Amino acid sequence: MQIEPKPPTAKGPAGMFTGDVFLDAIVQGKEPSRVRVNAVRFTPGARTAWHSHAVGQTLYVTEGRGRIQARGGSISEIRPGDVISTPPGEWHWHGAAPEHYMTHLSITEGVAPDDARAESSWGDHVTDDEYEGRS
Numbered sequence: 367m368q369i370e371p372k373p374p375t376a377k378g379p380a381g382m383f384t385g386d387v388f389l390d391a392i393v394q395g396k397e398p399s400r401v402r403v404n405a406v407r408f409t410p411g412a413r414t415a416w417h418s419h420a421v422g423q424t425l426y427v428t429e430g431r432g433r434i435q436a437r438g439g440s441i442s443e444i445r446p447g448d449v450i451s452t453p454p455g456e457w458h459w460h461g462a463a464p465e466h467y468m469t470h471l472s473i474t475e476g477v478a479p480d481d482a483r484a485e486s487s488w489g490d491h492v493t494d495d496e497y498e499g500r501s
């Protein structure tokens with residue numbers, strides 16, 4: 367075994383997030399493992415853009431209060447201890463509540479070497495109306 371080197375915290379790119387989001391890579395599986403685990407910290411009101419994951423995603427909320435919504439569904443509040451499973455290809459967003467930080471672990475898998483899909487696909491930013499459930 368070994369204690370892994372700690373990659374620097376990365377800022378979530380503005381093209382994929384609204385507000386300030388910080389990502390810490392925890393696991394980057396080496397083939398044949400394709401597991402990816404990231405700790406993602408959202409400041410109040412920050413959220414992902416609409417996106418989907420080719421092989422699905424599991425979120426484990428560790429801190430704060432947050433929100434999540436699948437395309438065509440209603441917004442749900444998420445809290446520490448919640449586990450959220452997103453099936454492959456389902457469009458969705460996740461983020462902090464307006465007045466709270468939120469941290470979750472994101473567990474995903476890379477696509478197989480012979481799979482032409484991208485690991486994740488990114489769309490429009492979540493508007494304030496969408497974030498507040500007004501549209």
Ligand code: MN
Nearest residue numbers: 417419423460
């Ligand atoms: Mn996601």
